[in-house]
Amino acid sequence: MAQLNFVQAITHTLDFEMARDPRVVLLGEDVGKRGGVFLASQGLFDRYGPDRVIDTPLSEAAIVGAAVGMAAHGLRPVAEVQFSDYIYPGFDQLVSQAAKLRYRSGGQFFAPMVVRLPAGGGVKGGHHHSQNPETHFVHTPGLKVVYPSSPADAKGLLTTAIRDDDPVVFMEPKRLYRAFKEEVPDGEYAVPLGQARVRLEGDDVVLISYGGSVAETLMAAGALSEQGVSAHVLDLRSLLPWDKGAVLEAVARVGRVVLVSEAPKTAGFVSEIAATISEEILDTLLAPPARVTGFDTPYPYAQDRAYLPGVNRILRAVQGVLNY
């Protein structure tokens, strides 16, 4: 066990998987000698050389698209796009090529690849360094989408993503990259996709979140605890597939749920969860599901923190469902 922060856990996992499997290669802008703009691949160029840690031209279409072909030809590429905000030039490659290759070829070709996307706000990055585009990916059959919130989960889920036979969009909450350290297993450690993690047991209200917002959600749960309210906190960890069983079980037991996500509200991923809850366990609910999300605006610069679903907004929503 080692104490690692989030980005160190990513580096450690890339190193571990590259040592284990010679098919694993990294590609992206500045991933080589620079070690990536967030230093996620620091030291790996020296260890594995330019054939396995590939600095690419400044082209997301080339990065994502080349990863598709590498994967189809037998490699296990891990592509880095510097900010999730810059995926759009490579979006067609994700949607039209990566996501549909297995399907359109009847399973003859497939793309076991990972696209790492530093995402989310809280870093004073304005709208082109802060967005949460996960809904685009979750709405694309053929992709898997992962958005962990802690260093240990980052290792466990990235390991699984790299070994998965389908394309995985691996989102990383960059404001948590160096926010805290935790124990990360040294050796083999894989967390299955589609399994939520119970971050806190509780009986009065279920708080569901993922990615960067898990941090604020846990802070809100701590504040609730001081008020004598026991919150059950679920960290979804992966969005496609998502852990319907854990969500429905917890919400049916408790009857009240607040869904927290920093993506824009309209048609955001948590809306899908709210719809599923309404469809399947409406009769167990004591209050309508509540959403606490980012706003339906471009991500702002000056109001960086106001945009995020912070502790106060979460607490207000909890009061709403408790007093319904």
Added chain:
Amino acid sequence: MIQETHLFKPFDKPLSLVTDAGVWNAPFELDLPDETLLNMYRDLVLSRLLDEQLGKLQRLGKTSFVAPNAGHEGAHVGVAYALRAGFDWLFPYYRDHGLVLALGVPLREVFGQTLATRADPNKGRQMPAHPGSGALNVFTAASPIASHLPPAVGAALSMKLRGTGQVAVATFGEGATSEGDFHAAMNFAGVQGAPIVFVCENNGYAISVALRKQSGSETIAAKAYAYGMPGYTVDGMDALACYYVMQDAVAHAREGRGPVLVELLVYRYGAHSSADDDSAYRPREEVAAWRRRDPLGRFRRFLEARGLWEEVQERGLRDELGRTLSAALAEAEAAGSVPTEWLFDDVYAEVPDTLLEQRESL
């Protein structure tokens, strides 16, 4: 061969090796055995007859869509014969039936794809004219123009990194060169020296938009220069010119000397597709003029001049291919339509619970 002659350089006028009259007119000796020449001609004719057959199927309502190939056959056969079938990888686009056939994709599978029957190894997932074969490394075609080019570069990089000795060949129309993916792919391939040959089947029209509205560049091949690779313009109605240039280009890539761009000047005799009417944008005289340069006629005259072909053989070949086509069509139809339940397979390696639920609701 062509490299040795130094005849063929970027920006030269389109390279042709056989005159319209069918006379070998190259500064080097033809080195293909008669048997190969006869096979090439067979594949040219087969592609033309398939095109006619697919048109009939569309008019009969048996298939929804056809993308005519006629006029591209010389390019198709030339490219296919320069590849090591089943070893090299082909990234085709939607007007490449003749190419995949000449590479060895069975007619049965082409008809299966056209009719969406179980004879399609791609399981009927796409509209017609989107072939693919895992067995032959033919990367199943995708509709978004030029989107297969970055993946082709990725596969070529994998070949290079792992030293497999393979080459990737990607085909596309001249309209594709306007897409960002063309630039992304050419640029990355140039930087990495990837073993890939980009083959532009330039037929002068992207549906109705003529080349002059597509690019201000004198030729498509000229674009290669800026990416640090050789670019060649070839008479695409001359199957042997296509073959020899492609052979050199493929050797160049295979030897580790980096990517090549080859522009094959062809013409699409038919409309863009069964959903298009080309009379609105192309003068009939232009179509007729190109038809007079037909790759089949030229190749036939070439064979005749060498004493390899006579009318009686032509009739025999067409009869034989007609029977072959009918048999393959019957086989594809007999395979039966693709079952509805297959709708949910191959989205992922394993069918997830959500899709199992949705399958139940069919």
